[in-house]
Amino acid sequence: MAQHTNRIPLFNWLGPLTTARTYFYKLKSRPDVTVNTLNDTTLYSLGMVRGDIYQSLVKKIGFVNGQNLMTFGEEQQYIQLFINNKIDLILGSEHVIYNQLKPYNVSLLDVEQLTELPVSNDLKDNYLAFNKAVPQHIVERFQRAFKVLKQERSLDSFIAPYSNN
Numbered sequence: 001m002a003q004h005t006n007r008i009p010l011f012n013w014l015g016p017l018t019t020a021r022t023y024f025y026k027l028k029s030r031p032d033v034t035v036n037t038l039n040d041t042t043l044y045s046l047g048m049v050r051g052d053i054y055q056s057l058v059k060k061i062g063f064v065n066g067q068n069l070m071t072f073g074e075e076q077q078y079i080q081l082f083i084n085n086k087i088d089l090i091l092g093s094e095h096v097i098y099n100q101l102k103p104y105n106v107s108l109l110d111v112e113q114l115t116e117l118p119v120s121n122d123l124k125d126n127y128l129a130f131n132k133a134v135p136q137h138i139v140e141r142f143q144r145a146f147k148v149l150k151q152e153r154s155l156d157s158f159i160a161p162y163s164n165n
Contacts, residue, residue, distance in 0.1 A: 001129045004053055012139045014146055015127035020095040022054065022123075024114040026088060033088050035114040042068055044088035047078030054091055057117060079104060091117060095126070 003013055024041050026033045035041055042062035048055060050071035063069035070087060072078045081087040083104050092100055098108055130139050 001127055002053055002123045003125060003127045003129075004123060007129070010132070011129035012132065012134065012136070013127045013129060014139070014142055016125035017128060018095060018126050019124050020093040020126060022091055022093050022117045022119055023097075024089050024117065025092055025097060025111045026114060027082070027085065028110055028112050030085065030088065035089075038115050038118070041089060041115060044068065045070055046089045046091065047072065047082055047087040048091060049073070049075055049078070053123065054117065054119070057119060058091070075100065076103075089114070093126075 001007070001011075003015075024035065024046070026035070026044075033044055035044070038061055045068050046058060046063055047070045048058075050073060052071075055069075055071065058069060059065075065071060070078065070081075078087055078090065079100060082090050083106055090100075094113075097111070097113075101107065101111065128142070130142070
């Protein structure tokens with residue numbers, strides 16, 4: 001989870017576990033969707049979860065709710081529309097796009113990574129977020145184990161199965 005300023009007081013944080021960039025994606029079967037620049041993305045429809053951390057960022061580049069920005073209560077709603085060519089674009093971190101598509105039998109070979117959504121560094125880093133109800137001694141235990149793990153070996157081997165990179 002990104003450690004955005006609004007989220008910091010809501011959780012106890014561990015990490016960063018990894019850093020990833022966020023890209024727009026289209027289906028390769030859609031030659032009608034042509035994106036060369038960030039501004040080009042606004043010519044197409046984009047689906048995302050309502051209230052997503054990136055919603056305010058895409059609005060800044062020209063996406064408008066109900067016009068070219070379609071928001072949904074759940075991820076599977078817009079992914080299904082994307083797969084059925086009803087939405088042109090989706091956003092995904094280079095580390096999670098594989099797992100976003102996998103439940104729908106869509107592989108990375110079926111999509112094309114387009115332009116990067118510019119985000120601040122705090123949104124590129126991914127953390128483990130603990131609910132505030134988790135006892136502090138458990139959070140501290142995870143933090144100690146994480147520190148040892150990070151010193152002894154790279155975290156890449158733990159991240160790889162989730163990112164398919």
